[in-house]
Amino acid sequence: MDEHEELQRLLHRELQAREAPAGFSARVMARLPQAPPSAIPPATQRFWLPALRWTAAALALVGIAGAGYWEHQRRERIAGERARGQVILALHISAATLHDVLHKVVKDTKGDTE
Amino acid sequence: MKRLSVLTVLLWFLVALAAAAQSITPPFPVTLEKELAARASNYTEVSLDKKMLAFAGKFLSADADDVEAKQLLATLNGIYVREYQFDKPGQYTTVDLEHIRSQFNGSEWSPMVRERSKKGEGDSDIYVRLVDGKMQGMFVLDAEPNDLSFVYIDGALNPAELSKLDGSFGIPKGVAKRAAKEGSK
């Protein structure tokens, strides 16, 4: 087994989830607000439903009318997200490369003085 | 009239030359890049000029990392990164590295870091382009037996901007500040 596989095996084994500290769940429960978890009350749902139907119809009309415009926007958004991804990747690699070089410099400097 | 038209052409040529000098295209040797990519088991090449950076900037979110990225991009003209991983050592030579470095030999470029390992562990370089005492570019090369990375950042990456990388994108705090201090000497 080569070093890379050995490391991966080690990481898999040694990074199994740790137990949370004793009493953790009790401390979480103690911090919960008294009211029950959030939920939409039925009355509100009844009010929303007709409004939702009319809104959906209106949106459908707008959608049909603006199909070409939306398609252009969609394509631009995809291209933009791709460009964003490239920027984040480039900055990450730049920072990581600079980090590695500077770390070596610091390490070598410490080695010289020790 | 003939003299005027020759002068006009010359003037346009000088203007074009000056305009080109404002936005430097990546000086990495294209043939060498292709050769490295062919030998690599894995490689990443990203080239982003000012136009692409501006376009991408519109799609950065309000997340902390994206906000920092947007601030950095504001003064940059381009970011060019190349990262190669090889299955075994010896896939590039010292001549190859010199070829890459030679693109940054101009008088405006100052070497800040120049590490050469005698044990064959690899070389490291940081070059900074200073114009009127301000950083207008940075080149970083990190060469190890099985990995080769080089980065060229074109633009006004001033020491304060560089310090903003502290703690982000993997730069340890204090290390970037030391580099920034060196760069402003």
Next chain:
Amino acid sequence: MQGSTLEFREIVEAHQARVYSIAYRILGDRGTAEEVAQDVFLELYRSMSGIASDEHLTAWLRRVAVHRATDALRRRSRAMYGAAEFADWMAKISNEAASFALASEVERLLLTLPPTQRAVVLLRYQEDLAPPEIAEVLAMPLATVKSHLQRALKSLRVGAQDRLKEYTRRG
């Protein structure tokens, strides 16, 4: 997905190890890790109506745990990235009996990585997620995830060389 308080407690107990481990291994100290882990579950409690399934719940917990832990780290005044700073800080805050079991050694090594690399390693090896799943959790391009993973493994390999030899000798 709604539930009574009792059901919520069961959810906490089922996922507390995962959430606490992520927080602890990103932050490196038990106190802050517990605070962050508790906050994750409080946020879950407020967001329960938006959780559609068990798979959604797990993915949600992973994402929020990573984000809250890395945010907490960012807010900290002292950075733990350098080996010297990390060693100083460990000496100061540790009030537990010194344990040099290899699990702790791996966690120490993990803390020498930048935060995002730590998160990627945890999602890969603690949570067994593939790179595309990690990319989704972290809202990060897949290429960036792979780059983080590759660099993290390289750093860990260098850092672990002596320890690995010792470990494999011990079997």
